[in-house]
Amino acid sequence: MTDLTHTPDWVKNAIFYQIFPDRFAKSKNVEKPEHLEPWSLPVTQHGFKGGDLLGVCEHLDYLQDLGVTALYFNPIFASAANHRYHTFDYYQVDPILGGNTAYFTLLEEVHRRGMYLILDGVFNHASRGFFQFHHILENGEKSPYRDWFTVYGYPLNAYHDKPNYSAWWNMPALPQFNTDNPRVREFLFGIARYWIEQGADGWRLDVPFEIKDPEFWRKFRVITKEANPDAYLVGEIPSEAQEWLQGDMFDAVMNYQFTAACVGFFGKGSRDDGLISGMMGLPEIPELDASDFAQRTRQLLEIYPRQNALAQLNLLDSHDMPRFLSMVRGKKDAFRLASLFQMTYPGAPCIYYGDEIGLMGGRDPDCRAPFPWDEAVWDHDLHNAIRTYTHLRLKHPVLRAGEFEPVFAQEACLAYLRHLDGEQLFVLLNTGHSTWDFNVPVEKWFANAVEFEDLLGGEGAVIEEGH
Amino acid sequence: MTDLTHTPDWVKNAIFYQIFPDRFAKSKNVEKPEHLEPWSLPVTQHGFKGGDLLGVCEHLDYLQDLGVTALYFNPIFASAANHRYHTFDYYQVDPILGGNTAYFTLLEEVHRRGMYLILDGVFNHASRGFFQFHHILENGEKSPYRDWFTVYGYPLNAYHDKPNYSAWWNMPALPQFNTDNPRVREFLFGIARYWIEQGADGWRLDVPFEIKDPEFWRKFRVITKEANPDAYLVGEIPSEAQEWLQGDMFDAVMNYQFTAACVGFFGKGSRDDGLISGMMGLPEIPELDASDFAQRTRQLLEIYPRQNALAQLNLLDSHDMPRFLSMVRGKKDAFRLASLFQMTYPGAPCIYYGDEIGLMGGRDPDCRAPFPWDEAVWDHDLHNAIRTYTHLRLKHPVLRAGEFEPVFAQEACLAYLRHLDGEQLFVLLNTGHSTWDFNVPVEKWFANAVEFEDLLGGEGAVIEEGH
Structure with missing residues (x-):
């Protein structure tokens, strides 16, 4: 029998790269709708640049050269949002990304290279276009799906007035699943199982704390691990997450506590408090000197079981916050040293796409700018430094599994x-x-x-x- | 090279049965949402009874015993409407119907029995939940799909006020495709091709006259006939349809002109003018004596090429009008003789589900009542009569291909x-x-x-x- 508490060994040896799919790379081989925003113009809240998964496929050489061994994708399922957190259909990869065909092409190539790929699972809420919600929108209380969401009145106010249904942060675009409904659970577990069975190597789980029933996530773990004991489950829990990492729910969390410590130490003297404030809903990020930082980073290993600490997703930034380089007002050395620390600290480092060539960007949506493939604008020194650090990590097992x-x-x-x-x-x-x-x-x-x-x-x- | 003008021979020998999928039969083997309306209670505008495709599969013996050789389905693709004309996803059979799995199970069994199956193609408009429309609803003019529909202003008024986009009959729930957009055409042709390649035996085409470009339908014919030269293309054209049946567009139309003649002759003396008026948007249906009727029914053969006349879909009623038996105020003999005429006249007869056991029903939604599987409520004499007529037709080629x-x-x-x-x-x-x-x-x-x-x-x- 499988030890369900085990965390995947491949993660402990991985270097992740986070890709925001609309913004990483565009392939000529994916047919697109006409009105995409030009790649090089500034991003807008609702515009689409038209990145796709074959574009990723075409840049796997670049990523391997950078030392990347695993990809973490922001959502890829069909969605009318450029970030795709508003899921429309959990079984279809977005057509602008190239659909399921492009996805499976990419997955095969990723695996052929011995790399891994994890998906973003958004199971707390769907979108107004999600079939079962749309069904209630169209049919009111006559919809047989009416208990898939929590509705306070008919007809639904989905596009005007305040939502009269449970919605995440009361945002009408994000109707919250009624996860107390066993049919909804089965539906969500079915998605979790399906994509793992189809070869994905794990799930990054969006706002899991919103589903306030540990049994949901325990069952979720059983289902995914039965499909693949090596599937990686990493929750988006910005706070300390001891209760989530006891072996029965997640393997790891997105280690924003690590991020905060790095901002506190490496950002000292250059930090932009305006940009940093409110980061991931965390309390104020204190400045740290080397001693505070050493203590905190040691503590962040000790509060978790060792196998979970080694599987943490250690990130310096993400799509949900300003880029690290912007938070330190463009001070390359601060970012470079933070990266060196990230690559020499236990836990799986995760590079946010473009950080390695010096891409900057403030809060959402600025932190989601298209990757500039014109190498003339890259910071090659930075790129070389990061590549050096990643390859050090790959070369020396002590950097991955050793004591800190x-x-x-x-x-x-x-x-x-x-x-x-x-x-x-x-x-x-x-x-x-x-x-x-x-x-x-x-x-x-x-x-x-x-x-x-x-x-x-x-x-x-x-x-x-x-x- | 295939003769693209050829009409399928199987149709000339077929007896069709039209099924409104939510209302024909329910299988225990399809998982359903909880809040379906009880089968035996009166229908409502927006309620779902939960009929499904495995239910159809389980009653193929019944249909074959009735003499049926081909099924014509009202729409089966995912939709939030119980009639499913508001298409949500053209590549997914509705989950309440059992999804694609149930469909392919049914299709295989239909073919194993030497029967045929045609689908309802709704290509003039989609629904508010259709991905590309929803995309515009969510992103306004930032949506790269904005030219898939004809939009007069942003944001879209889809759920309040008058629609500010082109919608069928100005109904906000039915946004009209911009079929001048080549990408939209390719999308629609792709659907047409896909389901034929997957084994469907033809398309019944909804309101084709709304796509006011004969080239669209000429291309549509080429694409489907290339996928299967024996695919049946039957348009919903209630009027005379000479221009549609010249070999370059449809094989046949839904022969509502035949319906009108039958109502005019067989309904004489018992007709309910209140129910008949406005039928399919046709002008007033005149009463006909035998001589008028003979002349009209002969004429309806002569105005079309012979191979198209033999492939017409001859119906006495449908989901879009009161049932024949109701239009003749329940006079069974009138309906029985009309059926005998239908079964002994050139062109493929089509029985609207339930007519054969005496099911009645006025205008939509009453004409879409669930099939009562309790045989105690059937009119067995009528059932036997219809079955006798169908088997006469099947036994005697002269009734199918002979001169009239x-x-x-x-x-x-x-x-x-x-x-x-x-x-x-x-x-x-x-x-x-x-x-x-x-x-x-x-x-x-x-x-x-x-x-x-x-x-x-x-x-x-x-x-x-x-x-």
């Missing part, structure tokens, strides 16, 4: 050791403006005269007097 | 000959209340002393003195 041991933390300077089965790897970070002649106590780990190789190409070092 | 020759027509009495390759069959109808000692001149056809067998079990007759 801060050994020195003072003001802007942080040193930590990763160690596993006799392999040791030291990371030294200086977020300040002045040079750090590091003098770190390591007698616990290394004998005198042990020589260090600088994996980033510097001079190396030799242990002297335990330092 | 009225030989006597006076007041309530009509006699006509069907003849083909030396087989002759005489039909004598008396719609009046008194006995008709028929004395019909037949010297043109028969020698004296030729003996007639009464196929309906009576005494037979012998020709004397050319009569």
Whole structure:
């Protein structure tokens, strides 16, 4: 029998790349409607750029070169929203993305390359166009689906006045499923099972805390893990999430607590508080010095079972917040060091598309700009740095599965050791403006005269007097 | 190369049965939403009874016993209307009907029995839930699909005020496709092709005259006939339809002109003018005596090429008008004789579900009552009569492909000959209340002393003195 508490080993070795499908890449081989916004013009709230899944397929070489081994997609099912969180049909990939055909082409190619792919599961709410909701909109209380949603009056006010039905954040466009209805549960579980059976490697679960019944998510886990014990389940829980990671619900969460710590430490001195404030609904993000940061990042590992900590989705930003580089007012070094930390910390790093070439963007929708494929506008130094870090991680198992041991933390300077089965790897970070002649106590780990190789190409070092 | 003008031979030999899917039969093997209306209670405008396609499958024995060889379905694609003319998704059979799975199960069984199945194609308009329309509803002019419909202003007034977009009969629930858009054409042709390739035996085309471009329908014919040269294309054209039946568009039309003639003749003396008035938007239906009727029914054959006349869909009523039996105020003999005429006249007869057991019903929605499967409420005499007539038709090729020759027509009495390759069959109808000692001149056809067998079990007759 499968151990249902097990978290997938592939995740512990993965480097994720988050793709907002309308904005990553466009293929000539997907037929599109006519009135798309030009790729290079600024994004708008409701406009479509026309990115698609064959476009992703055509850039897998780029992603592999970047060190990416797994893709996390924002929603891809048919939807009338450019972000596709307003699901119209859970069984059809959006036609503008190339439909199910493009999806399965991509999936096959991803798997052929030994890569993985997870999907965004939006199960708390649907859209006004979702069949069963539309059914009530058209037929009122005569609709046999009337108990799929929570309706307070007929006819539905879906397009004028305030919604007279339960809607997420009372937004009429997002009618909330009545997940107490067993038929609705079966429907949602059916979707969960179907796409895993069809080969997806996991689900990122949108606002799971809104479905206020742990049994829902326990059953969800059983169903997906039965379909594939290696399916990855990662919840969008911005807060600490101990109760979600006990083995019976999710493997991991989107680690926005990690994000907040990175903003707090690496952003010190350059942060844009206006952009940072309200990030993911979290309380104010405090500034952290190296010592606070070391403590917090260590704590974020200790509060979870080890196998869950190693499977966390560690991100510096996402489609739901300003890009990291914008939050630090474009300070490349801050972002670069944060990325180095991300790539040398336990848990699966996740790069938000375009961050690696220096794409900037404030709050939604600005953080969802199209990927500029004109390499002339890329920050190649940054790109090379990130690629170096990812490949370090891929090359050294100690960076993925090793212990994380801060050994020195003072003001802007942080040193930590990763160690596993006799392999040791030291990371030294200086977020300040002045040079750090590091003098770190390591007698616990290394004998005198042990020589260090600088994996980033510097001079190396030799242990002297335990330092 | 295929002769694209050819009409399918199977149709010329078929007896159709029209099924309104929500109302014919319910299978325990299709999962349904909870709040269906009880089968036996009166129908309502928006209620769902929950008929399904496996229910049809489970009654194919019944239909074959009735002599039925082909099924014509009112729309089956996903729709929030109980009649399903408001198409939501042209590629999905409605979940309440059992979805695509039930459809393909049914189709396979229909074909296994040597029967045929045609679908209702609604290509002039969609629904407010149709993806591309919903897309405009949600995104306004930012939707890349904005030219799939004809929009006069944003945002769309789809659920309040008057529609500010082109809608069929200005009904907001029925947004009209912009069929001038080549992408829309390709989409619609794609549907037409897909379902034929998947095995459907033809399309009944809803309000085709609303797409005011003959090229659309010419291309439509080419596409479906390329997919299957034997696909049947029958348009809903209530008027005379010479221009549609020249070989480049449809094989046939729903022969409401035949219906009108039958109401005019067989309904004489019992007709309910209140119910009849406005039938299918036709001008007033005149009363006809036998001579008028003979002339009209002959004319209805002569105005079309012979191969189209033989492929006409001859119906006595449909889901769009009161049932024949109600139009003649329940006079069973009038309906029975009309059915006998229908079964002995050139063109494919089509029985509207339930007519054969005496189901009554006025205008929509009353004409769409659930089929009562409790045989205690059936009119068994009527059922037996209809079954006798259908089997006569199936047994005698002359009734299908033979010439139609009225030989006597006076007041309530009509006699006509069907003849083909030396087989002759005489039909004598008396719609009046008194006995008709028929004395019909037949010297043109028969020698004296030729003996007639009464196929309906009576005494037979012998020709004397050319009569």
